[in-house]
Amino acid sequence: MPVAQRIERFPAEEEVRGSNPLGHANMAFSTPVSKIPNIGSSYESKLKNLKIRTVGDLLYYFPSRYEDLSETTSISSIYSEGRYTIRGKILRISTGRTLRRRIPFSEITIKDGTGEMKAVFLNQPYLAKNLKEGEELLLSGKASYSREGVQFVNPYYERTKGMYADIGITPVYPETKGLSSRWLRSIIAPLLKTLESKIQETLPKEVIKKKQLYTLEEALKEIHFPRSWDSLKKAQERLSFERIFLLQLFLVKQKMVLGKRKSVPVDIKIKEIQKLVSDLPFDLTNAQKKAAWQIIKDLEKDFPMNRLLEGDVGSGKTVVAIIAALSVIKGGYQVAFMAPTGVLSRQHFDEISKLLWRFKIDVGLLTGKKDKLRSNKLKGDTLEISRKKLVEKVKKGELSLLVGTHALIQEEVKFKNLGLVVLDEQHRFGVEQRSKLCLKDDGRVPHLLSMTATPIPRTLTLTVYGDLDLSVINELPKERKKVITRIISPKKRKEAYHFIGKEIEKGRQAFFICPRIEESEDNESPWAGLKSVEKEKERLDEEVFPDLRVELLHGKMKSTEKEKVMKDFKSKKIDILVSPSVIEVGIDIKNASVMVIEGAEMFGLSQLHQFRGRVGRGEFQSYCFLFTSSHTGRTKERLKALLESDNGFQLAEKDLEIRGPGDFVGKRQWGSPDFTMEALKDRELVEEARSEAKEVLSQDPELKEHHLLKRRVDSLEKKFHLE
Ligand code: ADP
Ligand code: MG
Numbered sequence: 001m002p003v004a005q006r007i008e009r010f011p012a013e014e015e016v017r018g019s020n021p022l023g024h025a026n027m028a029f030s031t032p033v034s035k036i037p038n039i040g041s042s043y044e045s046k047l048k049n050l051k052i053r054t055v056g057d058l059l060y061y062f063p064s065r066y067e068d069l070s071e072t073t074s075i076s077s078i079y080s081e082g083r084y085t086i087r088g089k090i091l092r093i094s095t096g097r098t099l100r101r102r103i104p105f106s107e108i109t110i111k112d113g114t115g116e117m118k119a120v121f122l123n124q125p126y127l128a129k130n131l132k133e134g135e136e137l138l139l140s141g142k143a144s145y146s147r148e149g150v151q152f153v154n155p156y157y158e159r160t161k162g163m164y165a166d167i168g169i170t171p172v173y174p175e176t177k178g179l180s181s182r183w184l185r186s187i188i189a190p191l192l193k194t195l196e197s198k199i200q201e202t203l204p205k206e207v208i209k210k211k212q213l214y215t216l217e218e219a220l221k222e223i224h225f226p227r228s229w230d231s232l233k234k235a236q237e238r239l240s241f242e243r244i245f246l247l248q249l250f251l252v253k254q255k256m257v258l259g260k261r262k263s264v265p266v267d268i269k270i271k272e273i274q275k276l277v278s279d280l281p282f283d284l285t286n287a288q289k290k291a292a293w294q295i296i297k298d299l300e301k302d303f304p305m306n307r308l309l310e311g312d313v314g315s316g317k318t319v320v321a322i323i324a325a326l327s328v329i330k331g332g333y334q335v336a337f338m339a340p341t342g343v344l345s346r347q348h349f350d351e352i353s354k355l356l357w358r359f360k361i362d363v364g365l366l367t368g369k370k371d372k373l374r375s376n377k378l379k380g381d382t383l384e385i386s387r388k389k390l391v392e393k394v395k396k397g398e399l400s401l402l403v404g405t406h407a408l409i410q411e412e413v414k415f416k417n418l419g420l421v422v423l424d425e426q427h428r429f430g431v432e433q434r435s436k437l438c439l440k441d442d443g444r445v446p447h448l449l450s451m452t453a454t455p456i457p458r459t460l461t462l463t464v465y466g467d468l469d470l471s472v473i474n475e476l477p478k479e480r481k482k483v484i485t486r487i488i489s490p491k492k493r494k495e496a497y498h499f500i501g502k503e504i505e506k507g508r509q510a511f512f513i514c515p516r517i518e519e520s521e522d523n524e525s526p527w528a529g530l531k532s533v534e535k536e537k538e539r540l541d542e543e544v545f546p547d548l549r550v551e552l553l554h555g556k557m558k559s560t561e562k563e564k565v566m567k568d569f570k571s572k573k574i575d576i577l578v579s580p581s582v583i584e585v586g587i588d589i590k591n592a593s594v595m596v597i598e599g600a601e602m603f604g605l606s607q608l609h610q611f612r613g614r615v616g617r618g619e620f621q622s623y624c625f626l627f628t629s630s631h632t633g634r635t636k637e638r639l640k641a642l643l644e645s646d647n648g649f650q651l652a653e654k655d656l657e658i659r660g661p662g663d664f665v666g667k668r669q670w671g672s673p674d675f676t677m678e679a680l681k682d683r684e685l686v687e688e689a690r691s692e693a694k695e696v697l698s699q700d701p702e703l704k705e706h707h708l709l710k711r712r713v714d715s716l717e718k719k720f721h722l723e
Pocket of ligand 1: 282283285288311315318319453478617
């Protein structure tokens with residue numbers, strides 16, 4: 001059937017009728033949605049909530065699923081449980097609440113020529129108002145048995161009024177208050193018609209031909225109004241290839257642009273590095289040595305390094321970065337060492353300055369409050385110094401290493417000749433941002449070393465880190481003791497608390513992690529019943545461990561407060577530190593030997609592994625307790641992986657398998673249609689997209705011949721930098 005006819009089978013809503021969709025000849029992807037007939041300001045703002053501002057955005061708002069309403073069953077012939085579609089009139093409508101959990105619902109009785117059945121809509125009391133007795137509906141869903149016979153629970157429904165009888169595969173859009181699938185269809189169908197044979201292709205023609213992909217126009221039509229399940233699949237293939245191709249184009253382009261810039265080739269003094277390494281209280285692991293070597297090789301080149309050092313928690317990334325810093329400083333340049341928080345900056349400052357003051361390297365700490373300096377002249381002591389003075393020293397080039405938060409390179413701090421930026425726990429740093437960090441005025445930019453403790457599954461590295469060179473530390477220091485991990489069900493809680501108390505008696509300390517959620521009214525929320533951090537702190541402090549010192553650390557505290565708490569924890573004035581999940585990556589406290597995670601089932605394995613990595617850093621046997629009240633076999637199965645593996649990369653692979661790529665690629669950036677997420681797991685496809693991207697850029701590095709591609713890549717660039 002021709003597409004136009006197919007689309008016409010989805011006529012506009014009542015209120016839309018009478019307008020002529022073809023009357024709008026000048027629609028383009030960039031046209032604001034307000035110009036679409038029948039979109040008033042209220043719909044405009046609802047669309048805006050979904051980040052839909054233009055016609056293009058709207059057409060790229062994909063259905064989340066489809067219902068096949070083409071085959072209906074008569075009510076009397078539904079005997080067994082299973083999926084059915086029925087067509088009938090509403091006989092009665094009522095509302096109520098479920099007996100035990102008091103969940104509000106609407107209930108309708110529906111009748112066709114053969115019999116009656118009930119359909120219950122949980123949590124949708126408003127439906128009773130929207131539906132009318134006598135109205136004819138198509139209902140599709142799973143039939144199940146209740147005391148009152150067969151019924152539907154939360155079926156999909158569609159009014160038949162104004163709809164052709166032979167309606168086929170029907171798109172259902174992600175649920176959003178006030179925007180029904182029906183309404184979206186009524187807007188999108190005429191739009192596609194208006195734009196017929198006017199939708200410009202984004203992918204290069206050769207790529208489409210070679211890969212036998214749908215054109216963009218075909219794909220958009222099929223994704224919204226598929227003719228068949230097969231054509232839907234082809235549309236999804238085309239659109240996910242496009243998405244991945246665009247991302248690779250962006251990443252490869254970033255890499256190319258940077259490769260053309262100049263940096264400072266550092267003259268490496270091996271003797272100094274050897275001296276530093278022999279000063280260390282431990283031997284470097286082979287993986288650390290290899291990473292350090294790769295970095296040094298990069299630093300010797302005259303274009304900027306853009307390397308990511310990826311290594312499990314506790315794998316010893318900091319010391320590798322210190323080796324790089326020493327090399328650059330001895331080569332005559334300055335280094336900026338950035339961490340995501342003040343607390344972490346301070347920790348780095350302590351560790352770095354302790355190692356480097358003997359090399360006659362002055363190290364400054366700039367956090368906004370109580371800035372510090374440690375230098376050879378001070379014989380390794382630290383001195384408080386005003387921000388003004390510190391900044392002055394940096395500007396004059398008297399200070400070669402400055403540690404601090406992001407503010408370090410964003411604000412008024414001017415370096416005399418910055419040769420290296422180290423970014424801890426933060427991997428994305430755009431080419432543009434970096435070009436602001438020029439060395440003097442000669443346009444040369446510093447080298448960049450980023451570090452992260454989030455292992456990425458191998459299949460996803462090209463997607464997530466495609467613009468970076470990668471060094472991996474896949475080995476922990478030898479003497480590190482394995483953290484003993486246990487899953488604790490509610491029954492075993494007491495026992496666990498008792499054990500923790502004993503550990504603290506021995507002089508150890510403990511972390512408690514709680515999901516950061518305000519106490520919720522909403523019983524249906526998966527977070528309901530989970531402990532809010534503050535309440536949990538009170539409970540631990542007053543009921544569970546009344547004799548111990550329990551403190552809270554959370555993101556909303558002032559930075560001075562946070563630093564005080566961390567300092568007290570480090571100096572053992574605090575026994576138990578309670579914090580939400582988001583707080584302070586990378587904290588290194590050797591005396592802490594217990595990590596407790598509340599609501600462990602809510603987290604990904606990689607994340608749990610990160611938490612666990614905060615203990616087991618010293619000489620003591622350490623423990624990780626995963627508190628969970630979930631009884632499902634799947635949760636247990638998943639958590640068990642943590643008992644079996646202490647390798648972040650393995651766990652990341654497992655996460656990918658179970659939870660999909662969302663945790664790793666950042667759902668927000670992706671807007672995440674599931675089919676694209678799935679496609680990301682296909683390494684071959686990603687590699688293909690990358691090589692096509694390279695091909696296009698080698699012919700047309702500025703994308704001058706590919707306006708549309710350029711526009712979309714530029715908008716990706718913006719998204720990444722807003723992160
Ligand atoms: P991360 O990679 O998580 O940032 P850190 O750099 O903070 O890890 O290192 C964790 C701890 O391990 C630090 O106390 C560090 O001094 C120590 N460390 C680093 N490398 C080694 C090694 N090769 N052998 C023993 N301990 C090491
Ligand atoms: Mg670290």
